[in-house]
Amino acid sequence: MENNTDTEFLESLADKEYEHGFVTNIEMDILPPGLNEDTIRFISAKKNEPQWMLEWRLKAYNAFLKMELPTWQNFKMPEMNFQGISYYAAPKNTPKYNSLDEVDPELLATFEKLGIPLNERKKLLGVKDDVADVITDEDGNVSERPLVAIDAVFDSVSVATTYKEELKKHGIIFCSISEAIQDHPELVKEYIGSVVPQTDNIFAALNSAVFSDGSFVYIPKGVRCPMELSTYFRINAENTGQFERTLIIADEGAYVSYLEGCTAPQRDEHQLHAAIVEIVAHKDAEVKYSTVQNWYPGDKDGLGGVYNFVTKRGICKGANSIISWTQVETGSAITWKYPSVILQGDNSYGEFYSVAVAKGKQIADTGTKMIHIGKNTRSRIISKGISAGNGQNSYRGLVSIGAKADNARNFTQCDSMLIGDRCGAHTFPYIDAKNPTATLEHEATTSKIGEDQIFYLNARGIDTEKAVEMIVNGFAKEVLNKLPMEFAVEAQKLLAVSLEGSVG
Amino acid sequence: MLSIKNLHARVEDKEILKGLNLEVKAGEVHAIMGPNGAGKSSLASVLAGRENYEVTEGSVTLDGKDILEMAPEERAREGVFLAFQYPIEIPGVSNINFLKTALNEIRTHRGLDPMTAKEFLQKSKEKQALVEFDAKLVNRSLNEGFSGGEKKRNEIFQLAMLEPKLAILDETDSGLDIDALRIVSRGVNKLRSENNAFILITHYQRLLDYIVPDYVHVLSDGKIVKTGGKELALELEEKGYDWLK
Ligand SMILES: Nc1ncnc2c1ncn2[C@@H]1O[C@H](COP(=O)(O)OP(=O)(O)OP(=O)(O)O)[C@@H](O)[C@H]1O
Ligand SMILES: [Mg+2]
Numbered sequence: 001m002e003n004n005t006d007t008e009f010l011e012s013l014a015d016k017e018y019e020h021g022f023v024t025n026i027e028m029d030i031l032p033p034g035l036n037e038d039t040i041r042f043i044s045a046k047k048n049e050p051q052w053m054l055e056w057r058l059k060a061y062n063a064f065l066k067m068e069l070p071t072w073q074n075f076k077m078p079e080m081n082f083q084g085i086s087y088y089a090a091p092k093n094t095p096k097y098n099s100l101d102e103v104d105p106e107l108l109a110t111f112e113k114l115g116i117p118l119n120e121r122k123k124l125l126g127v128k129d130d131v132a133d134v135i136t137d138e139d140g141n142v143s144e145r146p147l148v149a150i151d152a153v154f155d156s157v158s159v160a161t162t163y164k165e166e167l168k169k170h171g172i173i174f175c176s177i178s179e180a181i182q183d184h185p186e187l188v189k190e191y192i193g194s195v196v197p198q199t200d201n202i203f204a205a206l207n208s209a210v211f212s213d214g215s216f217v218y219i220p221k222g223v224r225c226p227m228e229l230s231t232y233f234r235i236n237a238e239n240t241g242q243f244e245r246t247l248i249i250a251d252e253g254a255y256v257s258y259l260e261g262c263t264a265p266q267r268d269e270h271q272l273h274a275a276i277v278e279i280v281a282h283k284d285a286e287v288k289y290s291t292v293q294n295w296y297p298g299d300k301d302g303l304g305g306v307y308n309f310v311t312k313r314g315i316c317k318g319a320n321s322i323i324s325w326t327q328v329e330t331g332s333a334i335t336w337k338y339p340s341v342i343l344q345g346d347n348s349y350g351e352f353y354s355v356a357v358a359k360g361k362q363i364a365d366t367g368t369k370m371i372h373i374g375k376n377t378r379s380r381i382i383s384k385g386i387s388a389g390n391g392q393n394s395y396r397g398l399v400s401i402g403a404k405a406d407n408a409r410n411f412t413q414c415d416s417m418l419i420g421d422r423c424g425a426h427t428f429p430y431i432d433a434k435n436p437t438a439t440l441e442h443e444a445t446t447s448k449i450g451e452d453q454i455f456y457l458n459a460r461g462i463d464t465e466k467a468v469e470m471i472v473n474g475f476a477k478e479v480l481n482k483l484p485m486e487f488a489v490e491a492q493k494l495l496a497v498s499l500e501g502s503v504g
Numbered sequence: 505m506l507s508i509k510n511l512h513a514r515v516e517d518k519e520i521l522k523g524l525n526l527e528v529k530a531g532e533v534h535a536i537m538g539p540n541g542a543g544k545s546s547l548a549s550v551l552a553g554r555e556n557y558e559v560t561e562g563s564v565t566l567d568g569k570d571i572l573e574m575a576p577e578e579r580a581r582e583g584v585f586l587a588f589q590y591p592i593e594i595p596g597v598s599n600i601n602f603l604k605t606a607l608n609e610i611r612t613h614r615g616l617d618p619m620t621a622k623e624f625l626q627k628s629k630e631k632q633a634l635v636e637f638d639a640k641l642v643n644r645s646l647n648e649g650f651s652g653g654e655k656k657r658n659e660i661f662q663l664a665m666l667e668p669k670l671a672i673l674d675e676t677d678s679g680l681d682i683d684a685l686r687i688v689s690r691g692v693n694k695l696r697s698e699n700n701a702f703i704l705i706t707h708y709q710r711l712l713d714y715i716v717p718d719y720v721h722v723l724s725d726g727k728i729v730k731t732g733g734k735e736l737a738l739e740l741e742e743k744g745y746d747w748l749k
Binding site: 450451452453455456457458459460461462463464466470471473474475476477478 | 552553554555556575576577579580581585586588591592594595596597602603605606609610613645646662666
């Protein structure tokens with residue numbers, strides 16, 4: 001039975017203002033819109049890159065010119081005017097500060113306002129009087145805020161990386177990719193493009209040609225990274241695209257947990273974000289990569305918002321290695337991303353845990369690919385899609401079992417939750433099994449936030465807004481639990497805020 | 505405490521409550537019995553504020569306040585509690601966190617500070633003991649995968665935690681085994697006080713052996729057609745409802 005008032009009630013979408021929509025006024029070096037070989041030469045020169053890097057970029061650019069936009073996704077691809085984008089925007093007086101004191105206070109204030117602590121001194125001095133150093137979880141348990149090293153990327157460049165010295169003691173390299181090209185060219189040369197080839201797709205080719213900055217991580221043999229590593233991306237300038245590139249290498253037996261966050265100001269035109277993340281896990285290594293994606297989603301009528309076309313892939317190169325993707329996707333007008341794992345090493349394991357929200361006019365087309373090549377490789381996919389308003393949420397996944405992948409196993413679970421009657425949830429699970437010893441399990445559910453559930457919570461004194469927040473967080477719990485603890489709390493809040501006003 | 509006057513309510517154009525009157529004073533226990541489909545759960549839903557019921561006539565006041573004007577959560581905060589005939593499952597929401605949120609909403613409404621985690625856990629332990637509620641269920645997801653009886657007992661645990669003025673128990677006894685029935689009844693008896701009141705909706709006079717009501721009402725075709733003392737329940741057990749028509 002459908003109750004009318006409740007349906008309307010569920011559908012009335014009062015859009016909550018995007019919290020991070022402010023613009024920072026700061027002097028910028030901005031390249032005028034346009035894309036040709038000179039653009040690439042300019043970027044490469046600006047970064048003082050070696051010749052091989054420039055050649056690599058140009059090769060990608062030539063491939064890009066011959067490539068077409070993909071057509072298989074479950075939405076109409078918007079027109080992409082690659083000539084209308086500025087490919088380089090950086091705060092003046094960069095790059096690279098030797099100390100945080102040199103960073104433009106306006107920039108520091110921006111990251112402060114976004115809740116990103118670029119000030120590490122307090123911690124290093126062991127000062128703990130700051131309330132923010134202590135976090136309380138939902139059960140009221142109090143714990144010390146774990147240390148997080150942060151690489152902050154503002155438009156096209158990395159403006160600060162914290163805890164570098166501390167990490168160096170362990171032999172860990174954590175810096176911007178621009179610095180890595182200067183200081184560790186042999187590592188970059190060996191691994192860049194080795195997981196996501198330049199020609200993987202048109203956005204990957206574009207990124208390879210024009211990538212401006214991003215983070216680089218190398219964890220040496222047998223080292224467990226003692227803190228969370230994190231990159232925070234902020235698009236600020238108008239008409240710019242953000243093309244960052246992250247490369248994470250975990251050598252044999254190494255471990256690292258890495259988190260990526262992002263926001264952008266509210267603008268009426270669309271902004272393109274085409275990033276690449278490559279992860280390499282050698283024998284016995286483990287990499288956990290978590291994303292909380294909160295790019296500007298556009299307004300409720302679909303004006304503005306970030307086009308998020310991202311290629312993320314990891315390779316479990318050595319035996320017994322583990323790569324785990326966790327993502328909470330609440331922002332962007334369009335999200336097109338499929339963090340994947342190539343399970344090459346025997347007994348390696350890949351995971352994909354995802355919550356994606358599509359509300360208003362948002363489109364989320366996301367999922368994963370698990371490519372089983374080695375023996376006894378296992379993978380696990382947990383996808384939770386939440387759709388509200390006119391949002392369209394698609395899960396797209398491929399589980400591929402190669403001929404030599406004896407005893408491969410996959411478990412896939414796709415749950416969709418609908419809030420209201422105008423949104424949609426779609427699943428496209430593909431399987432390509434070339435080995436009869438594989439065990440594949442797939443489960444899928446679709447549920448509506450029921451008026452019964454809301455009423456039950458109402459009847460205990462909880463208002464509808466909070467009731468929806470609880471139900472949604474409950475639905476996404478399995479994924480949220482995968483995030484590093486303090487980010488799980490943040491992500492819960494973010495989910496609640498992003499759905500505020502979706503009901504009632 | 506509760507005063508219902510000439511209450512008419514409909515759902516989907518069908519009139520279900522047809523001029524119902526009921527007065528409940530603080531400290532009292534009222535049992536409501538009646539045939540299937542008579543409107544007992546509908547009455548409970550209307551009191552709790554379920555949206556799809558439309559009140560077309562009459563009034564309901566709780567300590568003089570018109571509750572029909574209030575949203576369901578406001579009624580709960582004012583002290584109305586409905587133990588559901590069919591409690592709802594909410595996956596991933598922990599029972600205990602849900603209760604903490606609910607309790608603090610109610611406390612805030614009453615001008616009290618939210619309880620700290622420690623105070624809350626203390627209270628939870630006391631109430632678990634009072635209604636003999638399994639500690640394992642406290643930390644599970646709200647009603648998810650609970651057996652029928654466990655769900656019912658969870659309603660009583662919530663009741664003990666939230667300490668409402670007026671508790672409406674809609675067939676809480678159905679689906680309970682004999683021991684559970686005794687335990688739940690004992691719990692309710694301990695929660696009874698001069699300041700609160702209970703409405704027990706039930707089909708079985710057995711419950712009323714354990715929780716002795718001050719009044720028994722028969723609800724039939726949307727109205728209270730007979731009111732008596734505890735002995736009325738015994739008479740109904742023997743004769744059924746036909747003789748009242
Ligand atoms: N949403 C609805 N739409 C149409 N009819 C409804 C709806 N809800 C309840 N009814 C009808 O209202 C009448 C009263 O139902 P109600 O659940 O209140 O009965 P009850 O006295 O609690 O019965 P039982 O003893 O079986 O629990 C029934 O005829 C039922 O079918
Ligand atoms: Mg009933």
